[in-house]
Amino acid sequence: MAGAKIPRVDLPEGLRLDTLAVREGLPASAWGENSEALFLTSSFVQPDAATAAARFANEEEAFIYSRFTNPTVTMMERRLAALEGSEACIATSSGMSAILLLGMGLLKAGDHVVCSQSVFGSTVMLFGREFAKFGVETTFVSQTDVGQWRAAVKANTRLLFAESPTNPLTEVCDIRALAEIARAAGAWLAVDNCFCTPALQRPIEYGADFVIHSGTKYLDGQGRVIAGAICASEQLVNEKFVPVMRSAGMSLSPFNAWVVLKGLETLSIRMQAQSARALELARWLESQPAVERVYFPGLASHPQHALAMAQQSNCGGAVVSFIVAAPAAGGPAAARKQAFHVIDSTRVCSITANLGDTKTTITHPASTSHGRLSEEQRIAAGITQGMIRVAMGLDDVEDIKADLARGFAPL
Ligand SMILES: Cc1ncc(COP(=O)(O)O)c(C=O)c1O
Numbered sequence: 021m022a023g024a025k026i027p028r029v030d031l032p033e034g035l036r037l038d039t040l041a042v043r044e045g046l047p048a049s050a051w052g053e054n055s056e057a058l059f060l061t062s063s064f065v066q067p068d069a070a071t072a073a074a075r076f077a078n079e080e081e082a083f084i085y086s087r088f089t090n091p092t093v094t095m096m097e098r099r100l101a102a103l104e105g106s107e108a109c110i111a112t113s114s115g116m117s118a119i120l121l122l123g124m125g126l127l128k129a130g131d132h133v134v135c136s137q138s139v140f141g142s143t144v145m146l147f148g149r150e151f152a153k154f155g156v157e158t159t160f161v162s163q164t165d166v167g168q169w170r171a172a173v174k175a176n177t178r179l180l181f182a183e184s185p186t187n188p189l190t191e192v193c194d195i196r197a198l199a200e201i202a203r204a205a206g207a208w209l210a211v212d213n214c215f216c217t218p219a220l221q222r223p224i225e226y227g228a229d230f231v232i233h234s235g236t237k238y239l240d241g242q243g244r245v246i247a248g249a250i251c252a253s254e255q256l257v258n259e260k261f262v263p264v265m266r267s268a269g270m271s272l273s274p275f276n277a278w279v280v281l282k283g284l285e286t287l288s289i290r291m292q293a294q295s296a297r298a299l300e301l302a303r304w305l306e307s308q309p310a311v312e313r314v315y316f317p318g319l320a321s322h323p324q325h326a327l328a329m330a331q332q333s334n335c336g337g338a339v340v341s342f343i344v345a346a347p348a349a350g351g352p353a354a355a356r357k358q359a360f361h362v363i364d365s366t367r368v369c370s371i372t373a374n375l376g377d378t379k380t381t382i383t384h385p386a387s388t389s390h391g392r393l394s395e396e397q398r399i400a401a402g403i404t405q406g407m408i409r410v411a412m413g414l415d416d417v418e419d420i421k422a423d424l425a426r427g428f429a430p431l
Contacts, residue, residue: 023080026094037218040102042285045095058278059091088266092274096281097249100239103218103284104231106251110261111277115214115234116142117270118248122179122210122230123147124268125260129155131178136163136193138186138401139212141390147181160400163191164324169198173205183212183232184221185328187375188341188385188409189402190315192324195331199227210250214238214376219291220333229256235276237376238338240283241290245276290378290414294338297420298412302340304421310428312406315341339375341385341409344428355406358431359384362408365427368419375411380420382410 029045049057064083066072074080083089093111101109112118123146127133135147137160147158161168163186173180180202182193195211202209210230211223217238223231233239235247249272250261265271272280295318302316314321317328318336328336346358363371369382373389383389390403398404412420 023074025081026083028098037103038288041099041287044099044102045281046091046098056092056095056278056281059086059274061090061274062086064089086274087269087271088262090274090277092281093272093277096272096277096284099281099284100218100233100235100249101251103222103287104213104251105218105222105224106231107254108257109249109251110257110265111235111272111280112248112250112265112270113272113276114246114270115212115232115236115248116146118232118234118250119143119146119181119212121261121264121268121270122232122250123151123156124264126179126208127151127156130176131156132174132176133158133179133181134169134172134177134207135160135181136183136186136191137161137397138163138189138191139181139183140187140214141393143181143183143212144397144401145392163189163193166194166197166201170201173201173207177205177207179207180209181212182209183214184223184331185215185317185337185339187215187389188315188339188383188407190215190317190322190337190339190341191402192317192322192328192331194327195223195226195228199229202229203227215337215339216332216335217287217291219288220295220335220337221331224251226331229253234376235272235280235283236374238283238287238291238294239280239376241287241376241378242283243374243377243379245279247272247276247280291335291338293414294378294412295335297414297417298338298340299336300417301410301412301420302336304417305340305342305424308425308428310345312343312345338412339409340412341407343404343406344408346406352405355404356384356386359406359408361431362424362427366423367426368415368423369410375409377411378414380410380413380415382408385409 075082097109159172184193208229211228212232214234231251233249299318305314346355373383
């Protein structure tokens with residue numbers, strides 16, 4: 021774009037992430053506010069018709085209409101991009117609409133996608149069912165078996181899609197290895213970084229082309245809004261996503277962008293604190309006779325522990341899943357009954373499928389976040405009826421241990 025640009029906030033070069041998390045954005049308005057302004061306006065007044073024409077024709081950068089440009093949204097995008105180490109970011113109305121925008125921007129009928137079979141349930145549905153309606157085929161592969169990813173690639177493969185760690189099994193993929201497979205195939209790699217956030221993991225540093233976020237989770241951090249984003253190079257954002265956003269309008273509201281923008285300021289300390297509590301909870305769960313198995317990348321028993329520690333700043337994240345012991349003879353029904361009993365016995369944890377909140381949340385993935393999958397898809401993904409997912413918040417971990425222990429007595 022040759023004409024005027026939207027200015028950057030005046031900061032010295034080379035600032036570190038903690039500083040960028042509280043300062044990156046736009047210059048303050050004429051009033052000099054220290055806390056970023058919330059621009060609740062659907063449109064922007066243009067100085068004259070000729071300038072409006074130049075701006076609508078993309079000859080000049082300016083705020084026009086909040087379906088595709090809004091200062092509060094731009095501040096959030098710039099701050100998240102700075103944290104992810106990407107050139108640009110485009111905010112969306114939800115995490116799922118970020119993946120929808122990714123697909124609409126990159127794929128066309130006849131294209132092929134390779135996707136981890138362990139990704140969030142709605143992501144499986146979006147690739148496996150919705151995109152299939154438009155002639156995009158998806159092959160689902162094991163999250164952790166790099167050979168399966170390589171073998172699944174075809175001449176028409178355009179995109180590899182992973183999430184690391186996965187929801188709820190906390191499986192970790194080797195982002196660098198997947199980036200190499202994508203590169204060799206002339207395809208792109210997208211990584212959903214919802215569980216780690218840039219505070220722990222920056223997929224672009226490992227070669228990913230796109231980072232997907234559900235801003236609903238840790239970026240907001242207090243369970244207030246639904247939001248999403250894609251981080252990528254400026255060229256890919258401008259060429260692939262901005263035109264789709266302008267036509268299709270999966271836009272983030274300025275209010276929700278403001279909440280996420282302010283959430284980003286405390287992201288790093290929240291992630292550190294919640295991850296430390298989650299590690300303690302996971303270690304305790306491992307010692308409980310009522311627990312059959314614990315899934316947490318920070319535990320030495322996790323199959324990809326070493327990879328996770330290298331990729332995730334030595335942190336396991338804050339989501340711990342586990343399988344409650346139940347009489348084997350009772351099969352899946354008994355396992356589900358025991359899991360429901362543990363969940364219903366809690367009095368502190370919030371029974372909700374959301375995660376990334378300061379309030380610790382507890383859910384039964386097989387009947388909530390992954391309830392729309394077929395039993396076959398759930399089994400392939402390893403999500404059994406006895407599994408419970410706890411997303412550790414900022415509650416005192418001793419209170420959460422006591423809360424779970426209430427339901428650990430056999431039925
Ligand atoms: C890993 C992951 N990606 C994407 C999403 C979708 O995000 P949203 O609910 O903001 O659409 C979720 C939601 O739980 C998720 O856990």
